Amino acid sequence: xxxxxxxxxxxxxxxxxxxxxxxxxxxxxxxxxxxxxxxxxxxxxxxxxxxxxxxxxxxxxxxxxxxxxxxxxxxxxxxxxxxxxxxxxxxxxxxxxxxxxxxxxxxxxxxxxxxxxxxxxxxxxxxxxxxxxxxxxxxxxxxxxxxxx
Amino acid sequence: xxxxxxxxxxxxxxxxxxxxxxxxxxxxxxxxxxxxxxxxxxxxxxxxxxxxxxxxxxxxxxxxxxxxxxxxxxxxxxxxxxxxxxxxxxxxxxxxxxxxxxxxxxxxxxxxxxxxxxxxxxxxxxxxxxxxxxxxxxxxxxxxxxxxxxxxxxxxxxxxxxxxxxxxxxxxxxxxxxxxxxxxxxxxxxxxxxxxxxxxxxxxxxxxxxxxxxxxxxxxxxxxxxxxxxxxxxxxxxxxxxxxxxxxxxxxxxxxxxxxxxxxxxxxxxxxxxxxxxxxxxxxxxxxxxxxxxxxxxxxxxxxxxxxxxxxxxxxxxxxxxxxxxxxxxxxxxxxxxxxxxxxxxxxxxxxxxxxxxxxxxxxxxxxxxxxxxxxxxxxxxxxxxxxxxxxxxxxxxxxxxxxxxxxxxxxxxxxxxxxxxxxxx
Ligand SMILES: Cc1ncc(COP(=O)(O)O)c(C=O)c1O
Numbered sequence: 001x002x003x004x005x006x007x008x009x010x011x012x013x014x015x016x017x018x019x020x021x022x023x024x025x026x027x028x029x030x031x032x033x034x035x036x037x038x039x040x041x042x043x044x045x046x047x048x049x050x051x052x053x054x055x056x057x058x059x060x061x062x063x064x065x066x067x068x069x070x071x072x073x074x075x076x077x078x079x080x081x082x083x084x085x086x087x088x089x090x091x092x093x094x095x096x097x098x099x100x101x102x103x104x105x106x107x108x109x110x111x112x113x114x115x116x117x118x119x120x121x122x123x124x125x126x127x128x129x130x131x132x133x134x135x136x137x138x139x140x141x142x143x144x145x146x147x148x149x
Numbered sequence: 150x151x152x153x154x155x156x157x158x159x160x161x162x163x164x165x166x167x168x169x170x171x172x173x174x175x176x177x178x179x180x181x182x183x184x185x186x187x188x189x190x191x192x193x194x195x196x197x198x199x200x201x202x203x204x205x206x207x208x209x210x211x212x213x214x215x216x217x218x219x220x221x222x223x224x225x226x227x228x229x230x231x232x233x234x235x236x237x238x239x240x241x242x243x244x245x246x247x248x249x250x251x252x253x254x255x256x257x258x259x260x261x262x263x264x265x266x267x268x269x270x271x272x273x274x275x276x277x278x279x280x281x282x283x284x285x286x287x288x289x290x291x292x293x294x295x296x297x298x299x300x301x302x303x304x305x306x307x308x309x310x311x312x313x314x315x316x317x318x319x320x321x322x323x324x325x326x327x328x329x330x331x332x333x334x335x336x337x338x339x340x341x342x343x344x345x346x347x348x349x350x351x352x353x354x355x356x357x358x359x360x361x362x363x364x365x366x367x368x369x370x371x372x373x374x375x376x377x378x379x380x381x382x383x384x385x386x387x388x389x390x391x392x393x394x395x396x397x398x399x400x401x402x403x404x405x406x407x408x409x410x411x412x413x414x415x416x417x418x419x420x421x422x423x424x425x426x427x428x429x430x431x432x433x434x435x436x437x438x439x440x441x442x443x444x445x446x447x448x449x450x451x452x453x454x455x456x457x458x459x460x461x462x463x464x465x466x467x468x469x470x471x472x473x474x475x476x477x478x479x480x481x482x483x484x485x486x487x488x489x490x491x492x493x494x495x496x497x498x499x500x501x502x503x504x505x506x507x508x509x510x511x512x513x514x515x516x517x518x519x520x521x522x523x524x525x526x527x528x529x530x531x532x533x534x535x536x537x538x539x540x541x542x543x544x545x546x547x548x549x550x551x552x553x554x555x556x557x558x559x560x561x562x563x564x565x566x567x568x569x570x571x572x573x574x575x
Contacts, residue, residue: 004522004573008515013574039514040531040544062544064512065574124518 006117007124008065011073016065021058021075029056034134034146036126041067043131047138052082057135064127066118071131077112083139090132097128172469178554180205191524194559199344199372199503199550200528201394204458208398211457215450223449224423224440238449241456242439248459249389249406250380256412258439259452262403263371264294266390267338269405269442270367271298273415274388275336281307284333286364288313288321288350289540290343293533295369299338308335315540319346319495326355330362337366341373341389345534345546346495347478347503349377356386365411371395375552376474376501378467381406393451397552398458402451405442412438419444470553474502477551481560485549488567494546503550505532508567509575513545516570520547523566525559 025046041063099119221230421444517529
């Protein structure tokens, strides 16, 4: 049986309570919006690029503990990364929460590894990935809001 | 954080409520095979009945027996099986006529569900009668399926959708509704019971007021049919819609009641077989009602399953079911409402079936996951009623909703589950 504590790790709960980089960035920062139409979660990612590097990143929105913590930790782990590094982290993260990654793969994820337990709760995978899909949209300058459906 | 939860002393509380006379919940639970499922190793506590109810043996067997012994197409074969299938199909229509107290079986149209029933009226009646500058009047507590079909219609016709507001308790503000009635309104559509708030609307009064202006009224009865006696003659409503799957019946089937005179005057919704009396390339004559609205081979097994569900409900008595559920709702309101940090959403004086709430600032989604681990199924989210969530400025709620087979002990389990939520996330 899946254990709730595997998903609701202390670090996750702490980020959900006091999310980091919960603010807006003024234009010309990029901005993308994501929705989870099933539960009404919303997420807006702001992204300031300096050449190929993520100079600053922030988010706003509302959602469950998993989606808030995921967005908060995303901003922490991607700040200062290049586009290519960020894409790699996104792919690894996605594989981990959908239960497709061998354990060895996770080392590159650092603190984000706390989300591994989400893979035991299929109904919650979209909560963990909403901010990431929204980030992708911001990175690629998509105009349409992202939805998880 | 572990704050003691004020669960009233179970034994005395439950005894003081006492069983509804002649209502044997344990016996009835045995008729629902799914209630023997274990969820994450625990007994299932199914409190998501407003989304869909579970099905008794009577319904499951009726569908299975139909396929084993009766299966044939209806209204078209001379052979015995086709006659049998047609008879069972039409017998279900007659049973629903009685269930709704409609004057005539021709007023019962089989559709896929409440959603299709509303779309049928919007497309057929609505497109005929609503013109540019006209209005369609709904309320602020509608399910998306009683909003979007009217939006589509209004967009096409250049008409306006008007929305009667609700108060903080989740009740329709009748004086405001009255003010919105007028010669431009071509149809009123509202829920009998709100799925997100549990509010029972005063639909009889509303129908009378709308009729004073000559405006027909559609009632979305999706959340009323499982809990309340319905009498369309007494209500005098023009259309009444509900879905089988929320009344112990199968998914994919539902009912549109419409007054015969209205249905007769309405153009068909879809074209195809069964809805015609003769077809040439020059001209097609439509079949009589209700067949005019039942194009193509219908969900015959579904209709027969619905017939069995209605028989099951009628056998127990919708009033007894309603009384039992009312006791559950009152108990749940007291027990859950007494938990520190709980905020009830929807506190109308007249309610049926559902308790919506929030627990501190814990997101309902997280609450739903933790309750699920305890075997407790509730709905979390906006319940397809985003405007209701906006009205209360909340993203979502937790909703526990009740059926004939739920028990007071299950509500105690819900209260214990919420205590666990606070332990994990508080
Ligand atoms: C009030 C209300 N109206 C309409 C519907 C739509 O019913 P269905 O999805 O079965 O067509 C529902 C279902 O949730 C409902 O609760």
